[in-house]
Structure formats: structure tokens, C-alpha cells
Amino acid sequence: MEKRFNVTGTCIPEKHYMVDISEKLTNIMKLIENEEYFIINRPRQYGKTTTLYMLERSLDKNNEYLTVSISFEGVGDLIFQEEERFTRGFLNLVERSLLLEHEELSEFIEEQKPKVETMDDLSYAITKFIIKVNKKVVLMIDEVDKSSNNQLFLSFLGMLRNKYLLRNSGKDKTFHSVILAGVHDVKSLKLKIRSDEEHKYNSPWNIASDFDIDMSFSKEEIGTMLDDYIKNRGVKLDKEYFSEKIYFYTSGYPFLVSKLCKIIDEKIMDIKQLKWDKEYMDRAVKELLKDSNTNFDSLIKNLENNITLKELIKKITVDGSEITYNKDNPTIKLGVIYGMFKDEQGKLKIHNRIYEQKIYDYMSSLIETSTNLSFYNERSEFIKRDGNLDIAKVLLKFQDFMKHEYSEKREGFLEEDGRLLFLAFLSPIINGTGFAFKEVKGGEEKRFDIVITYEKKIYILELKIWRGDKYHEKGIVQLGEYLEQYGLEKGYLLIFDFRKVKGVIGKVEEVMVKVHEKQKKIVEVYC
Numbered sequence: 001m002e003k004r005f006n007v008t009g010t011c012i013p014e015k016h017y018m019v020d021i022s023e024k025l026t027n028i029m030k031l032i033e034n035e036e037y038f039i040i041n042r043p044r045q046y047g048k049t050t051t052l053y054m055l056e057r058s059l060d061k062n063n064e065y066l067t068v069s070i071s072f073e074g075v076g077d078l079i080f081q082e083e084e085r086f087t088r089g090f091l092n093l094v095e096r097s098l099l100l101e102h103e104e105l106s107e108f109i110e111e112q113k114p115k116v117e118t119m120d121d122l123s124y125a126i127t128k129f130i131i132k133v134n135k136k137v138v139l140m141i142d143e144v145d146k147s148s149n150n151q152l153f154l155s156f157l158g159m160l161r162n163k164y165l166l167r168n169s170g171k172d173k174t175f176h177s178v179i180l181a182g183v184h185d186v187k188s189l190k191l192k193i194r195s196d197e198e199h200k201y202n203s204p205w206n207i208a209s210d211f212d213i214d215m216s217f218s219k220e221e222i223g224t225m226l227d228d229y230i231k232n233r234g235v236k237l238d239k240e241y242f243s244e245k246i247y248f249y250t251s252g253y254p255f256l257v258s259k260l261c262k263i264i265d266e267k268i269m270d271i272k273q274l275k276w277d278k279e280y281m282d283r284a285v286k287e288l289l290k291d292s293n294t295n296f297d298s299l300i301k302n303l304e305n306n307i308t309l310k311e312l313i314k315k316i317t318v319d320g321s322e323i324t325y326n327k328d329n330p331t332i333k334l335g336v337i338y339g340m341f342k343d344e345q346g347k348l349k350i351h352n353r354i355y356e357q358k359i360y361d362y363m364s365s366l367i368e369t370s371t372n373l374s375f376y377n378e379r380s381e382f383i384k385r386d387g388n389l390d391i392a393k394v395l396l397k398f399q400d401f402m403k404h405e406y407s408e409k410r411e412g413f414l415e416e417d418g419r420l421l422f423l424a425f426l427s428p429i430i431n432g433t434g435f436a437f438k439e440v441k442g443g444e445e446k447r448f449d450i451v452i453t454y455e456k457k458i459y460i461l462e463l464k465i466w467r468g469d470k471y472h473e474k475g476i477v478q479l480g481e482y483l484e485q486y487g488l489e490k491g492y493l494l495i496f497d498f499r500k501v502k503g504v505i506g507k508v509e510e511v512m513v514k515v516h517e518k519q520k521k522i523v524e525v526y527c
Helices: 022-033 048-060 083-099 103-115 119-133 151-168 219-233 239-250 254-268 280-290 294-304 307-319 330-337 353-368 391-405 415-430 469-486
Strands: 037-041 065-071 136-142 177-182 189-192 199-202 341-344 347-350 434-441 447-454 457-465 490-496 508-515 518-526
Touching: 022 048, 022 177, 037 048, 048 065, 048 136, 048 177, 065 083, 083 103, 083 119, 083 151, 103 119, 119 136, 119 151, 219 239, 219 254, 239 254, 239 280, 239 353, 254 280, 254 294, 280 353, 280 434, 294 307, 294 353, 307 330, 307 347, 307 353, 330 341, 347 353, 353 415, 353 434, 391 415, 391 457, 391 490, 391 518, 415 434, 415 447, 415 457, 457 469, 469 490, 469 508, 469 518
Parallel strands: 037 177, 065 136, 136 177, 457 490, 490 518
Antiparallel strands: 189 199, 341 347, 434 447, 447 457, 508 518
16 A cells, blocks of 8 residues: 555554654653643644554553553443443443453453443442553543533543542552543533533543643654655655745644645646646645635634634734734633634734635635625636736726725725625636735734735735825835835735725826835725
């Protein structure tokens, strides 16, 4: 079997190209060696199951340890309905975990099941098992989210907690270390325990140590996966360039890292040449954003299921509002749990540029489907004879659209809606051939920059709200500097002007700005 990039299920070194996570495993081993109980709570498809698998492989090489690895995924709901079912169900999972490599111990667990009906019985069975094994037993439980809102699971955690405390005082034998893995942090569970709908906070797992290990991939770690790929496949690529670019777009989100590599390897690269051209990166990002997958489905579902979270994300991505990162805020905490947010120098940011772009596309699509744009943005009208995009004509047509369709709505027209409206206008024009990468710049001006690539040409477009002559002049200079970064001579500025000044709306001007002794032309279009 040929190795491949894997984005579904556990990654296995012999079958899949993988990041070298040995440093992460070393740090986790320190927790295990210190007899810690802890939770690996990270967003979906963040490498939790693969980390547990690699950790188990590492532990199995050490004769001091015995690993019991189970998962609550696929056990059904009956196991959580009564204590006897749960306790015996847990032993069933342990028995099957041991069967192939430790048949004698598996049979011992089988013998204990008829004697177990309560949590206390299960506690005693665990004690006897630990004594028989005479090793440091590490219990790993994956997919704990399925059970984390269940009172029986709470009781189970409480039993493990009690044994942990007794073990520390020399009065019991129990697991050397317990590792739970899931999306949510079960150290503090908000559970519906009473029939009168009262909600309580219960902390049966307050013995857990903090798990501060960064599970995302650094640029250097991404490079180790590319090394594996180059060695195994014989592909030629600029490792430094692609490592940096992949990290730039993904911020090291494991699923997105592997997905981009998989797209280039399986859909873009010419198998005869076995070479990654630099242009493949942007093509892969474009392909990924068009892709329908469970990761993106969860992203959108979580937005739609929480209006407060959706409004906060819109503030960050579209308004350019600067929000202080505070994980005690329940909305921010929820976004972190879902992998949407990150802390960037004390400010709340969208976790990665892929997510940010997906959210832009989603929100602008909602505008597109609720607005009559088709009369104004027929794609063929904006493509030149040489196949290039006529971005100036796009802006003028959008200006015309705003004049006729929004002239009576300007009073109630929110600033940020103009940005989404333009993205909705632009999308069908460049879709299939071009790509628009958006980025909000915070601060007083709240710049909204769009870098458009179309037929290998780049166009820089900035969307701004009119905030006075001072800020406008400053913005012109900033756009000129931005053009210089891309080596371009011409840029475009779309200004949403809400002043009631006659003759401003519909104005088009060309201005020149000097950047490092070079003249840059900027086309200004007022809406």
C-alpha cells in the first residue's frame, strides 16, 4: 500500500505521511510519569485520536507500562441508562482492548463482570486488576463527549477521582494515569441533573492537571511531514516555502494542513513531473474552500446554532472590531472549543485564514441569495478580450448597482453590510477562475483588503468607510505601500461614503502616491 495524506481517522506512520510529534509526546509522557490525570480537549479533527495512538505505541515499548485504550464512540445509548449496564459495559471495553495482546488479562476482566453491578463493585474490580497486572496502567478514553452530559459518567469520574485520592494516601490501587480525550473540557461540566430544569456546575474531575501542550503544527513540524513525503515519493518541492505557506493559511490546524497537502498531491500535481510548483499553493487553498467536508460542515453548523457566536465572529471578520481575548467569556470560550478562535497578542482572532475565508464566503453568500445582483454582475461583461479581469469595470458596475438599488436604503445601510455586499457582487464574476483573499485590518480605519488573483494576475483592492480627509490621505499612503509589497503599480479603492454631500456618490478619481521614490496609481470609486 502506498503512503498517502490522511484526513479521516487515525494517522498511522506506516500508511500515512505524518508530522513528527515526538516533542509533543515527550511532554505528554512527563504528565504520565508524574501520575497525572488530564484531558486532551481540542476541536474536532485536531489530532486527538492520532496522538493517543502514537502515545500508546510509545508506552507499549516500555515494560513498566500497560495501556488500556478504549472509546465511547459506537457503544450506543443503553450503556448510560443504568449503573449495572455502565459498569459492565466499561469492563467489556477494557476486555476487548486487552484481548489481542494480553489474553490472560482479558480473561481476568471477563471473570470480574458477573460480580460487578455498582460503581463500588467496579472500583474493587479495578483495584484487583491493578494488583494482578503489577505495572503502571494508563487508561485512555477517547470520544468522552458522547457521555459527558450523563449522570452515570459523572459518577464514574467521581469514582476514579476517589480512587486517585486514596491512591495518593496509600489506601488504594488504581490507574497510574488517566487520559480523557474529547472536544469539551470535562473538568467543569454543566449538567441538567434535576427534573425542574435547574442547572448545576459539578466538578468530579477537578483532580485533572492542565493540558497546555500545543496540538497545532508549527512551520517546522509541517516541514517534517514534507520530509517524509519527499523521501517516500521522490517529489521535488521547496520545503521552506510550502511549510511557511501552509502554516500561513492554516495556523497549524492538523486537518487543514493534511488536507492542503492531499489536494496538491492527488488533484493538482502532475504525476509525471513529481514536482510542486509554488502556484499550487493558492490553487489548493481555492480547491479546499470549494470543498464540502465534515470540518466545514461543523464550522457552519456551529455558527448557525449560536447567534451570539455568529454575531461576534461577524464583528471580528467583517467589522474589523478589536476584541480582547478573554476565555472566561462564555461566547469566546465556545468559539475556542470549536476551533474558531485563537489568542493573538491578547486580541481575539479567527483561528486561521482558511476559516476566515470560509466565513466570508458563507456570509457573503447569504447576502447574494437575498439580493437581486444578477442584472448587474454578469461575468462576461467584466472579462477583457485577453482573458484578464477588468477590475475597474467591476467597481464602476458595483457603484451603479449601489446607486440604483440602495439609494433609498442608505440611511439604514450598515457599514459592514457594504463589504459583504461587494463580496457577494464579486463572487460570481471570479468564481471558477479567480480567487479573492480577504483580510480585515483593525484600528480606527478598519481597512478591508482584498487580494484578487485571476489568470495569474494580482489585483489589490481596498474597501473603506469615509472617515474624513486625514484618514483618507493616510489610507492612500498605506495602499501605496501595500502595492509596493506586491510589486504592483496600480491599486483600487472602493469608498463607502455616507455623507450627505452632493456630487460625492458616483465619483471616480485617479490619484498618484509616491512610495520609496516610485509612483503608484490608485483608482478611487465612491459609493
